[in-house]
Amino acid sequence: MKANVNGSVRAERHKSIGALPGAAERLIERFGELMTYEQLADLLKRSPAGLRISVGQRDSDFSTALRAARIKLGRRVYFRSSQIAALISPELDESGAGQGGVYP
16 A cells, blocks of 8 residues: 555555545545645646635535535645545436536
8 A cells, every 4th residue: 555645545445445436546546535725726727725715605516515525634624535526527327417516
């Protein structure tokens, strides 16, 4: 098992379990289990300051989902990669229609 910069275990641990869908697995391989504001902003093609504003808004489903994926460790704020993957890349149901994601 490998640890990334913020000390989280990479997706190799989860591959053996088979517990992660494709999008979540790719995000965990790239960023680790927790993403910083800067990493998430880069992924969403936003500035970190713009992302902070989006998270602070209370009137959109997207900002509510971002707050649900947020975790604080001391003073630092991280986002769970698996929840971000579900947010931006919803899995398809049997009919081929998307079920989840609120990110346009």
